[in-house]
């Protein structure tokens with residue numbers, strides 16, 4: 161991407177940073193239920209950047225949450241507004257890295273992290289919205305914008321602070337220059353065949369055996385070669401469910417298992433070993449995402465079952481340590497957990513340096529839409545391979561997006577629409593905005609007549625805990 165001349169006084173600027181608290185009532189069907197999160201209402205703290213360019217382009221971004229607290233996440237994005245308003249749009253889009261560094265380094269907000277938690281996720285939402293805007297203005301899907309960008313410029317977008325001991329700027333540049341070799345051929349292959357996916361949809365913990373069997377068989381019929389089961393609440397249940405799943409899909413389909421941080425380290429080792437006869441491909445989030453050395457111990461103890469984590473890893477620094485400690489076999493980036501595209505570039509580069517495959521987390525609203533772009537960039541212009549790499553796929557809530565993912569024969573189709581695929585349909589926002597969208601207004605109305613009990617809305621589900 162070419163450098164941009166300094167903006168004239170009339171150059172377009174960011175004129176609005178609008179935020180929305182959007183919640184979908186997924187807990188009604190136990191979609192998304194797991195051992196730690198039995199009743200999620202998949203939600204988005206959603207942000208729209210508007211400009212006075214008059215070209216109709218907006219930048220959309222969001223943070224994924226699972227219900228209560230989405231208002232806190234929205235407030236965190238609101239806290240960044242003054243840093244973004246008035247910025248020249250041309251400069252912002254030519255160099256999102258400067259905004260990324262400015263937001264991460266804010267001298268007062270930084271105290272709330274640094275580079276972790278609600279504030280950092282808010283930065284991710286805003287930074288991703290800038291990338292959405294940049295890709296729309298460039299008339300390219302984000303994966304293509306990244307894949308065609310000059311390696312020098314990509315390196316300029318990465319913050320090497322705190323990771324230079326594991327990955328220097330020159331090493332990153334070398335990886336990207338090498339990664340460009342054969343990019344044109346891989347772009348053609350990607351457009352024709354897409355990128356491999358696996359599906360989590362059969363394996364939510366709240367689903368019964370019949371539904372698990374039916375959905376697992378359907379996944380194989382749909383062309384998936386890997387499914388995932390939620391585990392970790394009850395060992396007897398897990399043994400029964402993985403037996404049911406293995407019987408449904410046969411021996412050649414990979415079954416990943418996901419404990420969503422449920423266990424202590426020793427418990428993780430014992431539980432994974434107990435399930436090992438059913439040949440689980442990886443154990444995901446066996447314990448706290450902060451426990452680097454715990455993951456290393458688990459990995460050594462449960463091999464050949466692989467250890468995967470990342471959806472709750474705060475930032476590039478923790479990923480660096482997981483890689484340095486030999487703690488993971490599979491690195492699971494999340495497009496909306498860390499500080500946006502810039503930090504995910506750093507993490508993809510770290511994974512490439514250490515030779516660890518990246519299999520993104522995408523169980524959430526809109527996460528499939530976002531993260532496909534990062535994996536496709538990685539394939540075309542960084543690692544050059546999809547071997548042992550799959551993007552998670554869950555088959556709900558895509559209808560709320562203007563350019564939803566297309567998964568065919570178990571593979572993500574390369575997006576063609578310009579942008580980051582982040583934009584939600586206006587009618588979905590109007591319906592599911594909390595608490596005043598049409599769905600929630602109707603849902604919450606009767607409660608104003610009742611005594612205030614403050615019981616969680618979803619408690620009646622009796623979900624697996």
Ligand SMILES: [Mg+2]
Pocket residue numbers: 418420444445471521523
């Ligand atoms: Mg997971």
